[in-house]
Each structure stands twice: as C-alpha cells, then as structure tokens.
Amino acid sequence: MNPLTTLPDDGRSRPRVLVRGTGLLGASIGIGLRADGHDVRLSDPSSTAQAVARDIGAGALWEDGLVDPELVVVAAPPEVTADEVAAALTRFPQALVLDVASVKDAVLRELLARADDAEEPLSREDLERYVGTHPMAGREQSGPVAARGALFTSMPWVICPAADRSTGERISSPAAVAWAEEIASRLGATVHHMDAAEHDSSVALISHLPQIAASLVASRLQDAPTTALALAGNGLRDVTRLAASDPNLWVQILAANSVPLVDVLHGLRDDVERLIRTMEAPEAPGGRADIAQLIAEGNSGRARVPGKHGAPPQSFAKLAVIVDDRPGQIAAVLDDVAAVGVNVEDMRMDHSAGHEVGMVELSVLPGRQQELADALAEMGWKVIQS
Numbered sequence: 001m002n003p004l005t006t007l008p009d010d011g012r013s014r015p016r017v018l019v020r021g022t023g024l025l026g027a028s029i030g031i032g033l034r035a036d037g038h039d040v041r042l043s044d045p046s047s048t049a050q051a052v053a054r055d056i057g058a059g060a061l062w063e064d065g066l067v068d069p070e071l072v073v074v075a076a077p078p079e080v081t082a083d084e085v086a087a088a089l090t091r092f093p094q095a096l097v098l099d100v101a102s103v104k105d106a107v108l109r110e111l112l113a114r115a116d117d118a119e120e121p122l123s124r125e126d127l128e129r130y131v132g133t134h135p136m137a138g139r140e141q142s143g144p145v146a147a148r149g150a151l152f153t154s155m156p157w158v159i160c161p162a163a164d165r166s167t168g169e170r171i172s173s174p175a176a177v178a179w180a181e182e183i184a185s186r187l188g189a190t191v192h193h194m195d196a197a198e199h200d201s202s203v204a205l206i207s208h209l210p211q212i213a214a215s216l217v218a219s220r221l222q223d224a225p226t227t228a229l230a231l232a233g234n235g236l237r238d239v240t241r242l243a244a245s246d247p248n249l250w251v252q253i254l255a256a257n258s259v260p261l262v263d264v265l266h267g268l269r270d271d272v273e274r275l276i277r278t279m280e281a282p283e284a285p286g287g288r289a290d291i292a293q294l295i296a297e298g299n300s301g302r303a304r305v306p307g308k309h310g311a312p313p314q315s316f317a318k319l320a321v322i323v324d325d326r327p328g329q330i331a332a333v334l335d336d337v338a339a340v341g342v343n344v345e346d347m348r349m350d351h352s353a354g355h356e357v358g359m360v361e362l363s364v365l366p367g368r369q370q371e372l373a374d375a376l377a378e379m380g381w382k383v384i385q386s
C-alpha cells in the first residue's frame with residue numbers, strides 16, 4: 001500500500017499495522033483490526049502495557065526493524081502525540097500515520113511548526129501521509145485491560161485531515177484520508193469530517209463539559225456521610241460515571257482545549273448563578289417558573305442527542321428484569337431475550353445497596369416491549385415495565 005496513491009477501493013487489502021501506545025484505545029484498535037484480518041504489531045514504552053495488549057489478543061509485539069508497518073496508529077497520550085506522529089512519519093517513509101488523540105488543533109499546530117522548521121527532519125511532504133482522527137468512543141477506565149474490540153461499533157469517528165492553518169489548504173493526501181475513513185469503518189464506526197478547530201470546539205461542548213460536570217458533582221461527595229451515600233440510586237451513578245476517568249489523561253485534554261472550553265464554562269456559570277439566585281428565594285414571583293424553565297431547557301437539549309449511527313433521537317421502551325446478584329444471571333437473561341428474537345438497543349445493570357438482587361434494565365423498540373415482557377415472564381423472570 002502507498003498511502004499517497006493507493007485508494008482502499010477494492011476493500012480487500014489489509015495493510016500491516018503498528019499500534020504505538022497500547023492502552024485502552026490502542027489495544028481496542030488492535031483487537032478490532034486483527035478481527036478484520038490485519039497483521040497488527042504493538043509497541044508501548046511500558047513493557048507491561050504492550051505485554052497485556054498482546055495477551056488480550058490485540059496483536060503481536062513489534063520487533064524493531066523486522067517488519068515495516070504500512071499503517072501506524074498513534075494511540076498515545078495527547079501531549080506526546082505530535083512527537084510520536086513525527087517520529088513515525090520520518091522513520092517509516094512509506095507509511096500512513098493516524099493519531100486518535102482527543103484534541104486535534106494542538107497536535108496539528110505542533111506538527112506544522114516542526115515541518116516548517118528547517119532544523120527538524122519532518123517536512124510538509126511527510127504530512128501528506130498524516131491524518132488526525134478522533135474516535136468518539138471510550139471509557140472512564142484506562143489501560144489495555146479495559147480494551148474492547150467492539151468499542152467503536154456504531155460510534156462517531158471524526159476525520160480531521162491536516163490542513164494549513166492560515167490558508168485552509170489540505171495537506172493530507174486524498175488517499176491517506178480515504179484510508180483513515182476505511183480504517184474507522186472497518187472498526188464499525190460512523191465517519192464524520194471536520195477541521196481541527198471545529199472539532200475542538202465541538203468536543204469542548206459534547207465531551208469535555210460532561211467530564212467536568214461529572215467531576216464537579218462527584219467531588220461534592222468526598223465528605224458526604226456514608227448514610228447519605230447509601231441512598232445512592234441511578235441518578236447519581238449516571239451523572240458521575242465519567243468522574244472515574246484518569247486525571248493524567250484529562251489534564252492533557254482540558255489544557256490543550258482551554259480556549260473553546262472557557263466559553264462553554266462561562267455559559268454553564270451563568271446558568272448556575274441564575275439558578276442560585278432563584279433558589280435563594282424560590283417563593284419570589286417568577287421563581288417557580290425559572291426552575292421549571294431550567295428543567296425544560298435541559299429536556300430540549302437532551303432531546304437533541306442523537307441515537308445510534310447518528311440517527312435522530314429515538315426513545316426506546318424500557319423494561320427491568322429482577323435477577324439474583326450472582327454470576328451468570330445477566331447472561332441467562334440475555335440468552336432468553338435472544339431466544340425471543342428481540343434486539344436489545346441498550347442495557348444497564350443496577351444494584352441497590354444492601355440488597356441481594358439486581359435489576360437488568362433493557363431498552364427495546366417500543367413495538368416489541370409487551371411481547372418481550374410476556375415471554376420473559378413466562379420463562380419465569382420477574383419483569384417490571386415502565
């Protein structure tokens with residue numbers, strides 16, 4: 001494969017891949033591309049991370065100098081991404097290089113500065129083989145142990161071709177961009193295109209703000225009485241899931257995207273200040289209307305969040321199945337659902353503190369809810385419909 005000229009039009013060729021950085025993202029990409037028939041090699045400065053990635057089936061360890069990769073995927077922390085991309089472009093002059101960092105403009109800016117610096121080995125021509133990308137899929141856990149081959153299925157994957165920041169002129173070659181799209185599609189993702197600046201302002205709102213909001217809410221819990229925490233239900237778990245994310249990763253993401261993020265945070269601060277003023281005198285004229293308006297504004301924002309494959313928001317019907325809190329119960333419920341032939345669109349498991357039962361909440365198409373509830377009840381499950 002020559003990423004400057006060879007388009008992935010026959011759909012059959014499987015470039016040899018080197019994944020550089022074998023944590024959550026790198027190992028998930030390795031598992032997914034191997035399943036698609038690629039020869040995947042792994043490399044990480046942490047010998048443990050690369051060995052674990054190999055052991056979970058993400059690929060073979062890369063033996064330096066033995067096989068030249070045709071495609072390098074840099075899945076390293078944001079602050080070393082430009083370094084690793086530049087190193088791969090100069091070391092493997094035939095290879096296409098993609099990165100998956102959560103911020104795109106800072107990486108591009110650093111690469112362009114290096115390419116324009118006569119002292120550096122990197123040239124603008126090298127950047128024709130580079131495409132910045134960002135899979136909008138991840139988890140609040142890090143490292144290869146958390147990796148999943150299906151992490152990207154039906155999730156958006158943003159392709160941000162390299163371009164000159166002042167003229168906007170495209171630098172990534174058309175074939176390199178086509179390969180980036182092809183790789184995202186082979187991993188089951190839905191491809192979106194944006195330039196780096198539009199990407200960064202978009203993720204400030206839809207990814208970085210949720211992380212900050214989760215962390216801020218969860219940090220309120222640090223000194224909460226355990227008697228209060230024992231009452232925690234789904235609301236708190238839903239809102240704080242992201243608060244378990246890795247501080248080392250997020251300090252790099254947030255610091256690299258501070259300009260658009262500050263705008264978004266000002267908007268949030270205005271709303272919080274408005275609410276505080278209202279709550280200080282909720283009985284004052286207009287107070288109740290203000291509170292209702294806040295919740296209604298949230299309703300309308302929430303209703304705009306798209307469904308799978310970027311489809312319009314769809315409301316699924318939910319039903320809950322009560323299970324004993326012991327191994328094998330979720331698999332047993334899902335086996336029975338599969339036997340009924342109903343597709344599960346989403347699933348969530350809840351435990352309530354101090355109880356030995358859990359609840360598997362299944363989201364299904366509204367037209368199939370009753371049929372599934374009846375069939376599961378007949379199979380002996382206790383089903384609650386909402």
Ligand SMILES: NC(=O)c1ccc[n+]([C@@H]2O[C@H](COP(=O)([O-])OP(=O)(O)OC[C@H]3O[C@@H](n4cnc5c(N)ncnc54)[C@H](O)[C@@H]3O)[C@@H](O)[C@H]2O)c1
Pocket residue numbers: 020021022023024025026043044045046049075076077078080081084100101102103134135136137138139140141142143144249253
């Ligand atoms: N976690 C997410 O939800 C998510 C989602 C999309 C994109 N990303 C991006 O993917 C990249 C990797 O994130 P992750 O969640 O897999 O992190 P991770 O901590 O799970 O893995 C990062 C890996 O990079 C390795 N590494 C450190 N320095 C390196 C270097 N100089 N060269 C190569 N590897 C190096 C680490 O040893 C580690 O194994 C980041 O740029 C992140 O912004 C993360």
Ligand SMILES: O=C(O)C(=O)C[C@]1(C(=O)O)C=C[C@@H](O)C=C1
Pocket residue numbers: 101102135136137138139140206207208242
């Ligand atoms: O589900 C999650 O854990 C995530 O938040 C993943 C998420 C996101 O905001 O969607 C977080 C950061 C990454 O850059 C991409 C994906």
